Amino acid sequence: MAREKFQTLTEQMFYILLALQEERCGADVMALVAQITQNRVAIGPGTLYNLLEDFLAAGMIVQTKTEGRRRSYTLTQQGRDRLLMEKQRLERMLSDYRHMTAGTEKNQRDTAG
Amino acid sequence: MKRKFEFNLYAPFQYQDLQDHLEKMAGRGWELEKAGYRLFTYRAAPPATVRYAMAFRPEVGWMDQLPTQGQEIYADYCRDAGWELAATWSRFPQVQFYRSRKQYPVPLETDLTSRWRVTAQWMETRFVDPLRGDVAIGCFFAIFLAIVLTIFLAQEEFAPPLFAMCAAADVLMILLVLNQLVVLVDAQRWLQQAKRAAEEGSPGPGGRMSLPWKLTTGLLIAAGAATLAVYVTNATADFGFLAPVRIAGAVLVFYITLFAAFRFRDLLRKRGGSPHWKWIVFTLVATLLALLSVELWDWFTDF
Structure with missing residues (x-):
C-alpha cells in the first residue's frame, strides 16, 4: 500500500519547513539550512524545487511574493502543525532512546569510574 | 569554433x-x-x-x-x-x-523519496506510456513484414541476389522486434524499481545500459548495415556505379527531411500559443515532409 505523503518528514523536508517559519525565497532557504546545520544537511536545487512544489500543493506553505523569477514562501497553519508534529515525534524518539539506554549508560559510567 | x-x-x-x-x-x-x-x-x-x-x-x-x-x-x-x-x-x-x-x-537531488517520485512520474507518463504504443505499432508492422518475407523466402520466389536482400531484411525485422521488446522490458523494470525507491527512500535503480540492450542494439545496427550493403551491391551489379550515389542521395534526403521536421518542432517550442494548435501544425508539416521524402526517395532510386 502506498505510504501517506509527509507521514514522516525527511531531513530535507524538516529543514525546509523550519526555514520557512519566516518568509524566505528558495535561495535563502538553501543558504540558511547549510548555515544552521553547519553544512551537515545539504539541500540540492532539484530537491528544493520538488519539495517546495509538493508543500505548496499540500497547502503546507503559501507563496507570498514574486519578484521576477524569485518567489518567496512562508508556512501556513497546516505547515506549522506538521512541523510541530514532527518535533513531537523526534522528542518521543529521543525520550524512548533515553528510557532504553538509561541503565546501560549508568553501567558504562560506573565501569569507567 | x-x-x-x-x-x-x-x-x-x-x-x-x-x-x-x-x-x-x-x-x-x-x-x-x-x-x-x-x-x-x-x-x-x-x-x-x-x-x-x-x-x-x-x-x-x-x-x-x-x-x-x-x-x-x-x-x-x-x-x-x-x-x-x-x-x-x-x-x-x-x-x-x-x-x-x-x-x-x-x-x-539530495532527498531520495522526492527524487524517485518525480523521476518515476516522468518515466511513466513521458517514456513508458508512449513507448508501449510505439512498440506495439512498430512490432505489428515488423512482424507482418517478417512473416511475408519468410513465406516468400520459403517458396523460393526470389532469384539469389534478391533472396539475400530479403533474408537480411527478414533478420533485420526480427531483431527490430527483439530490440523493442528489450527496450520495453528494461524501461518497465526500471520504472517499478524507481516507484519502490520513492516509497522506501532507497537508492533506486541504476542508470546503466543492460547487456541485452547492448547486444540487440549492436546486432540491429549490424543487420541494418548488412541489408543496406546487400541492397547497394545488388543495385550496383544491375544498374552500374551511379546506383550507390543515387542511394546515398536518397538516404541523405531522408535525413534532411527528418532533421527539418525536428528543427520545425524546436522552432514551435520557442513560440507561445496553444500546444494543441502547435501539434496540429507540426503534424501537417511532418506529413508534407514525409510525402516529399517518399517522392524524392522514389525519384532517386528509380534506376
Whole structure:
C-alpha cells in the first residue's frame, strides 16, 4: 500500500519547513539550512524545487511574493502543525532512546569510574 | 569554433552512462552544447573535470514554450548551487543537462523519496506510456513484414541476389522486434524499481545500459548495415556505379527531411500559443515532409 505523503518528514523536508517559519525565497532557504546545520544537511536545487512544489500543493506553505523569477514562501497553519508534529515525534524518539539506554549508560559510567 | 557531432544511443533512464560519457567528453576537451533528437553537439573547450547531472521535469509538455517558468526557476536554484544549464534535450523537453565545474558540487537531488517520485512520474507518463504504443505499432508492422518475407523466402520466389536482400531484411525485422521488446522490458523494470525507491527512500535503480540492450542494439545496427550493403551491391551489379550515389542521395534526403521536421518542432517550442494548435501544425508539416521524402526517395532510386 502506498505510504501517506509527509507521514514522516525527511531531513530535507524538516529543514525546509523550519526555514520557512519566516518568509524566505528558495535561495535563502538553501543558504540558511547549510548555515544552521553547519553544512551537515545539504539541500540540492532539484530537491528544493520538488519539495517546495509538493508543500505548496499540500497547502503546507503559501507563496507570498514574486519578484521576477524569485518567489518567496512562508508556512501556513497546516505547515506549522506538521512541523510541530514532527518535533513531537523526534522528542518521543529521543525520550524512548533515553528510557532504553538509561541503565546501560549508568553501567558504562560506573565501569569507567 | 570547433564542434563535434555524436549519434546518441542512450535512453534518458540510462542516466549514469550518459553522465559518465559527458564527463569523459569534457575531460577530452568537448563540452555539451546541444542535445538534439539523436544527435549531440559538443564544442571545443579546455579539458577539465566537469560534473554532469540530468534533471527530469514531468510537468513540461511536449509542445510547451521552452524554457517553461518552472524550468527557469529550477535553473536559478541550480545556478545558486553552482550548476549551469548545458542543454535541454530536444527529444524529451522535460530532460535537461546541467554541469558544474566544482569538484564536489551539492547533488541536484539530495532527498531520495522526492527524487524517485518525480523521476518515476516522468518515466511513466513521458517514456513508458508512449513507448508501449510505439512498440506495439512498430512490432505489428515488423512482424507482418517478417512473416511475408519468410513465406516468400520459403517458396523460393526470389532469384539469389534478391533472396539475400530479403533474408537480411527478414533478420533485420526480427531483431527490430527483439530490440523493442528489450527496450520495453528494461524501461518497465526500471520504472517499478524507481516507484519502490520513492516509497522506501532507497537508492533506486541504476542508470546503466543492460547487456541485452547492448547486444540487440549492436546486432540491429549490424543487420541494418548488412541489408543496406546487400541492397547497394545488388543495385550496383544491375544498374552500374551511379546506383550507390543515387542511394546515398536518397538516404541523405531522408535525413534532411527528418532533421527539418525536428528543427520545425524546436522552432514551435520557442513560440507561445496553444500546444494543441502547435501539434496540429507540426503534424501537417511532418506529413508534407514525409510525402516529399517518399517522392524524392522514389525519384532517386528509380534506376
